[in-house]
Amino acid sequence: MNKKKIALFGGSFDPVHTDHVNIAKSCHQNLGFDEVWFIPAYLNPFKVEQHSTIKDRLAMLRIIEQKYDFIRINQYEITNNRPTYTYETLKYITKHYPDFEFAFIMGSDQLDSLESWNNFAELIQLMPFKVFLRDEDHYNKAIVDKYQLEVFTFDNHHLSSTDIRQLQHLNQQIPEINQYVNSHLLYLQERLASVMDAERYLHSINVGKMAQKLAVKWGIDEQKALVAGTLHDIAKCWSWEKHLWYLEHYLPFLVEEPKPIWHSFTGMLHLEKDWLIKDQEILQAVFNHTVGSIDMTWLDKVVFCADKISDERHYPGVEQYRELCFQDLEQGFKELVKMQYEQAVEKHGQNAIGILLTNTYNYFVKGEKD
Template identity: 50%
Template structure:
């Protein structure tokens, strides 16, 4: 009789500890197959922050080399909440020659008796409990129902941690890359760290960058990502901003404080989100004061930030028209405007060397070439 471990959960997102539990089921507990069963909505949660398709794609990435894993869509394709009892009854009824066990984490034990049709469920299938946190485990429930418990290669991860950028270095790289490139979990990663108008400016800049990418035959997703994330550290306090800049390039602190967020944002993405796309990192690094070397994406993000839909400064419609017509000329005009406004407000000696260097290279060179 084939032994099947049913491993249910939200998997929002799937992470390394999920995979380690799967491997333990196969190699230590002797299951022939592990059926991963993502839920449409966990009955104890009210919302999922990624789509059905995205969660399935992340699961596929995580288990692509595990040929004993089957991803089952019985629950996730439903349009109403799913309960474990309905699922187990379905599989036990339709596969009478299979020996099923249900995999659960010890963190679920406190609510175990609240599961739908619990008294029938506990008689229908065997439960295998994996110890997530040895210091917080409901031994009373374990003894009451004579549940088997198991250890595994435990990194003490959770989907909540991953969504909130905690212990990202322990996450499956392919899944983390997918999350970054799909701009998943922005609510947890952005909105709770900045005020509403700044959050919507980030979203608007992403859309402006997307539009400019379409006009300039550039990678749409890269532009959307870089534009959306350009101000991710804009509202960090000085201490946090200084710490990350000191850690990776202390010389940048000589630049004016208002532009620090472009440097801290690039470092935050590269070293704390583990973003590995250098084009995106560079575009965020350069979006305030530009640089002598500006790629198409660099110009797109620089301009998108300054012409996003909520911007309403004098002359904005004229500059938008110029940027839409010619990205490079629009970039140069915006850089010229920024330089002149900064000098007028702060004095040339207080605007930093990077803006001066960019201005000399792009604006003066353009004038000399005419």
């Protein structure tokens, strides 16, 4: 009886991406492996930290496992609750699954460090190593020849988890994984803290938390409120040139609105075009968070209010506004619109505050419905 052939594929998978899956597909479709076992690391011995939690990395891998019947997740290294060397993992698996035939899968980018792996002399004898070429022109051919390693190509998009975390090549990422990352606000340090100062980052986190609290209070989707609130100022620190480019390309009529509120519109566009967020409720809440519109949903109002009453705000009267928003969201929203409007008029003059804020004020505060 032939043994079942299993390809072992270890890594951080932070996040798992299209090229990981394409390597697994090649193992199954081209090399004849019955299954591919993804082995997520608790912590890669060559790294000092992971960028997302074990829970999130496993959840993303389970999305992949459900899509492909030949993919399995092996949690040996996760359950060890400590960094685990590949040698230890492979010894454990071969001992506990003696009826299977194994091979170890690696990317060619790991060849340079291969001989420095723990217990390498014994490791290389445990099972065959299959090398997939991340770059067909540049890889350590000397190591391949020295240990007579087999090399293979695959449907290679040249992706990396680092690039994905930094919003690069998301159009080639697995859509379900990208949706999970966005809806769970993973990789905020790479995606938010890198494009805003510490004060703006703290404000963004606080607005997300406040929006979530208000959503819980008023029976609104708290996760959407958390996401929209946290990401509401994603474009706040952009240059005017960058704002202008997005508006001219996608919403040119909004160039006429005051520059200080452009980030509401370009933030929405950035999340839609670059983050690939498809949830229209989240996008609209970001769009409306500064000056609102006459078509405000309850989620819009939650994020609008949270932006004005987040915990780090200390302007006169903010405590009263906070209390009101938790007592009567509609009235709290109207009072905050009134405050926003009056401050804008005082600072910039009636003719320089933009049509959107004027319309919001007239509709909700003055009651002009026509």
